[in-house]
Amino acid sequence: xxxxxxxxxxxxxxxxxxxxxxxxxSSPWMRPVEAAxxxxxxxxxxxxxxxxxxxxxxSLPIIWIDEVASLSFLxxxxxxxxxxxxxxxxxxxxxxxxxxxxxxxQRVDTLALLLVTLFLGAMLRxxxxxxxxxxxxxxxxxxxxxxxxxxxxxxxxxxxLALSLFHALRDTSLVxxxxxxxVIAVATAMLWLLMPGFRAIGNWNIPIxxxxxxxLFLVLGVPIAFCFGLGTLAFLTFSTSVPIFVMIGRIDxxxxxxxLLSVPIFVLLGCILDATGMGKAIVEFLASLLGHVRAGMSYxxxxxxxxxxxxxxxxxxxxxxxAPALFPEMKRRGHKPPExxxxxxxxxxxxxxxxxxxxxxxxGSAAGVSIAGLFTSGFAIAMVLLLVLAVLARxxxxxxxxxxxxxxxxxxxxxxxxxxxxxxVLPFIIRAAVGEGIATxxxxxxxxxxxxxxxxxxxxxxIGAGRLYAMLVETAALSGxxxxxxxxxxxxxxxxxxxxxxxxxxxGVQGLPGGWMTFMGVTILIFLVLGxxxxxxxxxxLMAPIMFPVARSLGIHDVHYAMVVVTAMNIxxxxxxxxxxxxxxxxxxxxxxxxxMRAIWPxxxxxxxxxxxxxxxxxxxxxxx
Numbered sequence: 046x047x048x049x050x051x052x053x054x055x056x057x058x059x060x061x062x063x064x065x066x067x068x069x070x071s072s073p074w075m076r077p078v079e080a081a082x083x084x085x086x087x088x089x090x091x092x093x094x095x096x097x098x099x100x101x102x103x104s105l106p107i108i109w110i111d112e113v114a115s116l117s118f119l120x121x122x123x124x125x126x127x128x129x130x131x132x133x134x135x136x137x138x139x140x141x142x143x144x145x146x147x148x149x150x151q152r153v154d155t156l157a158l159l160l161v162t163l164f165l166g167a168m169l170r171x172x173x174x175x176x177x178x179x180x181x182x183x184x185x186x187x188x189x190x191x192x193x194x195x196x197x198x199x200x201x202x203x204x205x206l207a208l209s210l211f212h213a214l215r216d217t218s219l220v221x222x223x224x225x226x227x228v229i230a231v232a233t234a235m236l237w238l239l240m241p242g243f244r245a246i247g248n249w250n251i252p253i254x255x256x257x258x259x260x261l262f263l264v265l266g267v268p269i270a271f272c273f274g275l276g277t278l279a280f281l282t283f284s285t286s287v288p289i290f291v292m293i294g295r296i297d298x299x300x301x302x303x304x305l306l307s308v309p310i311f312v313l314l315g316c317i318l319d320a321t322g323m324g325k326a327i328v329e330f331l332a333s334l335l336g337h338v339r340a341g342m343s344y345x346x347x348x349x350x351x352x353x354x355x356x357x358x359x360x361x362x363x364x365x366x367x368a369p370a371l372f373p374e375m376k377r378r379g380h381k382p383p384e385x386x387x388x389x390x391x392x393x394x395x396x397x398x399x400x401x402x403x404x405x406x407x408x409g410s411a412a413g414v415s416i417a418g419l420f421t422s423g424f425a426i427a428m429v430l431l432l433v434l435a436v437l438a439r440x441x442x443x444x445x446x447x448x449x450x451x452x453x454x455x456x457x458x459x460x461x462x463x464x465x466x467x468x469x470v471l472p473f474i475i476r477a478a479v480g481e482g483i484a485t486x487x488x489x490x491x492x493x494x495x496x497x498x499x500x501x502x503x504x505x506x507x508i509g510a511g512r513l514y515a516m517l518v519e520t521a522a523l524s525g526x527x528x529x530x531x532x533x534x535x536x537x538x539x540x541x542x543x544x545x546x547x548x549x550x551x552x553g554v555q556g557l558p559g560g561w562m563t564f565m566g567v568t569i570l571i572f573l574v575l576g577x578x579x580x581x582x583x584x585x586x587l588m589a590p591i592m593f594p595v596a597r598s599l600g601i602h603d604v605h606y607a608m609v610v611v612t613a614m615n616i617x618x619x620x621x622x623x624x625x626x627x628x629x630x631x632x633x634x635x636x637x638x639x640x641x642m643r644a645i646w647p648x649x650x651x652x653x654x655x656x657x658x659x660x661x662x663x664x665x666x667x668x669x670x
Contacts, residue, residue, distance in 0.1 A: 075131050078124050078204070082521035083514060085121040086309060089114050093306070093491040097484065109186040114306060116194040121309065122300050122532075123201025125525020126270075128518065130161075130208040135268035135526045138578070140623065142266040151217055156225040157267045158213040163229060164274045165206040167289065168296075172199040175293040198293060236283050243284040248544050254280035255537060269583050270529035277537045287543070292536045299535020299586065300528045303487065304410040309524035310490035311401050314497060316516040320508050321501030323468035324353040324366035330465035332371070333453040340435075340442035342375045346385075347392045347431055347438070352472060354396035360618075360626060364393050368633050380442075382636045383644035388438060390630035390641075391648040394615040395430035395655075398423035400476045401493070404611055406486050407531065407582050412589040414603045416486045420479045422666045426608045429665055433655040437647060467500045527582060534586035542590055561599040565660045568592065568606070569613045576617020577624045584614055605666040608659055616652045621645065 096110040129135045142153055179195035213222060236243075243250055259276035267275065274292075281287045318324050331345045331352075338344070349367045354360075368389055375385055397404060400420040409416035475493055478484040484492065501508060508516070557563045571592075575584035589610075596606040618626040621642045631638045659665050 072131050075128065078127060079518045079521075082121055082124040082128060082525075083517035085117045085124070086313070086517050086521055089117050089121065089306065090310060090313075090491050090494060092117075093310075093488060094495060097488045097492065101484075111303060112184050112186045115301065115303060118306055119194055119297070119301055120197040120201075121521060122525050122528040123197040124204075125309075125521040125523070126529045127201055127204040127208060127525070128522040129526040129529075130205045130212070132522055133212075134522050135270060136530065137266050137268040138263045139266050140625075141264045152221055152225070153265055155213055155217045155221050156228065157262075157265050158209050158216075159222070159225050159229060160262065160265070160267050160275060161271045162206060162209045162213065164271050164278060165202050165209060167278055168274070168293065169199060169202050169206060171290045171293045172202050174290060175199075175297070195297070198297060236279065240283045246284075248546060248549075250280060250284035251541065251544060251546055254284065255541060259537075263578070268526075270526070270533045273530070273533035273537045273583065273587070277533070277540050280540055287540075291539075295536035295539045296532035298532075300532040302410045304406060304416065304485075305528065305531070307401070307406055307485075307487040307490040308403055308527060309520050310487070310494055311403055311406070312524055312527075313516065313520040314401070314490065314494050316520060317494065317497045317501060317508070318353070318468075319366060320512060320516065321497065321505040323471075323497065323501065323505060324349075324363075325370055326461070326465040326468050326505070327352050328367055328370040330458075330461040330469070332374070333458045333461045336374070337452040340439045342371055342378060342380070343388055343438035343442060344435060346371050346375070346388055347395070347434055350389075350392040350396045351399055351427060351431055352469065354393075354399040354402070354472075360393045360397065360629075363396060364389055364630055364633050372634060381644070382634060383641045384441065386630050386634045386636045386641040387645035387648045388434070389634060390619040390627050390645060391434060391652055393626065393630070394612075394619045394652060395427055395434055397615045398426045398608065398611055400424070400472065400479065401486070401490065402611075403527075404582065404585065404614075405607070408585050408589060408607055408611065409486075411531075411535075411586045412593040412603065412607065414593075414607055417479050417481075418604045418670050419607055420476055420486075421669050422604045422608055424476060425665055425669055426612065426659055429659060430612070430652060430655040433651045433658075434648065437651045441647075464504075467504055471496065530583045531586050534583050538587050538590045546591070561596075561601050562661070564595065564599055564601070565609060568596075568609060569656065569660065572610050572613035573617040573620070576614035577620055585610070602663060602667055604670060605663045608666045609656070612652075612656050612659055616649065616656060619645070619652075620649055 092110050092114050096107055100106045126135075137157075142150055145153060176192050176195040176199050179191040182191040183189065184191055184194075213225075243253070255276050258279055259272050262272040262275055263269070274296075277292060278289065281289060281292065328345070328349045331348045332342070335341045335344050335348070346367060349371070350363050353363045353366055368385075372382075372385055376382065400423055402420075402423060405419040405423055406416060408414060409419050471493060474496070475489050478489040478492070479486055498508070557567075559566075571588070572584065575588065592610070593603065593606065597603065615626075618624045619630070621627045621638065627641070627645065628638055631641050634641075
């Protein structure tokens, strides 16, 4: 579900193979919003860096920096979400819509846009009321009304509302728009008439509204954030007496954790990695070191994904950096393109737990798990998966054509090492700084971005001003799309927990035979499926508040459980026929998905073996904590 190379996420248009097209541009009237979003991102990075320097070098903490950064962050998220609407970059499942004829697909796309408009229209008044109530709350350090910050919500929602309505009217005929509005009106009226019945059946409304209705919106191609939002809105409106106003507070809370400040900064870091060629330098060094041994290029591919992921935090950036540098030589040695795609896709899944992983950062925020612990464990877990993939790659390479392959001269190895060294140390700096408690994930993300910019300018050719501005805007749009998902999923998770569903789940699971091992098996199945359909971030924010309390009640260590969840989810992401990561890998390698689909199953099997080991042996996850 990730965007173009160098962007993150997941994590991120689902199902479409246009994900690697050149980045879209905004409408001319959105240029001021672009500039404001880019400026806010620069301000956040500058403030956080000043705070780190002041605290660690001069022992003078600047107490107002967190408040200004938090205020700027919410504005960045909302303006970025509006840019994502304008640039059609909100994350959505297009797998089923793409099967429709062109004319029907246009009608469904219009219906999806109008459903987005419906949600935004319903949220606008509560957002205004929420901002007005924040006038009476004063910030601790700056002593200003919190409405300065909360006003981002109605402004962003109003901007998205206008843009979604404009695009719906622009892209199709008025007759189609009127027909779609009529469908929505009829469906809403039917739900309204059935409201007494819904309120009488209690928690059976959960599968109706929060499962079936959300799934319907996903199939229609409604962006994921708005699928969650619409499902929660319908659930609260038609089956409870809870006011819609509470959704705005939950959305704000889901988007505003100070830990999430690192998300746009690590997204930007992935862009810088791609633009400066730091990832390519790592690939060339590993190729000179290991390229001569049997299965050497497979080892290089896996090792490159491991190390490059530690810089970018982005699966798409990782694959787009590694594949072009290695695939020509792998083909020359007899590797079949479908096998290369299979190794690329599963290698990217393996590397997801290598810091800085945005999925781990979001998981730590959503589940209240130590990010330092997740980063420390993530390296070990990735090594387990790397080992099982390397063993399979070695067996697959038993007939590899290695005639004429020579060990690289020592001078070549030394030269590539010198070029790659500044890039090689970055993932270890990130891991050490967070793992040893020297800096938070947010602080280290800022340090990493500035380090990459400086090293890129000095050693790797630098980045032009125009390219840097485009990267800032792209980062803002992608971050806004990600954070909208987190906010909407947070509201949906809150609605689930308020029904008492989580407590019932705990009681039910505790009564299952097999104890924690049975629960681990259920967890693996759930997140394999969610990984196929939703990708990482929405699945985590939605399920973490429900699943982690159950795991704790069974005595499962938080970090151990987190590693199982993330690994299962990423295997699902790369599993055909639904996993979007698999199709992105096919696009990067220019291999038809039906050919690669036959080749990927042994590699998926190897990852599942690794996953079972990780789930069954907690020491893999907790040994270094």
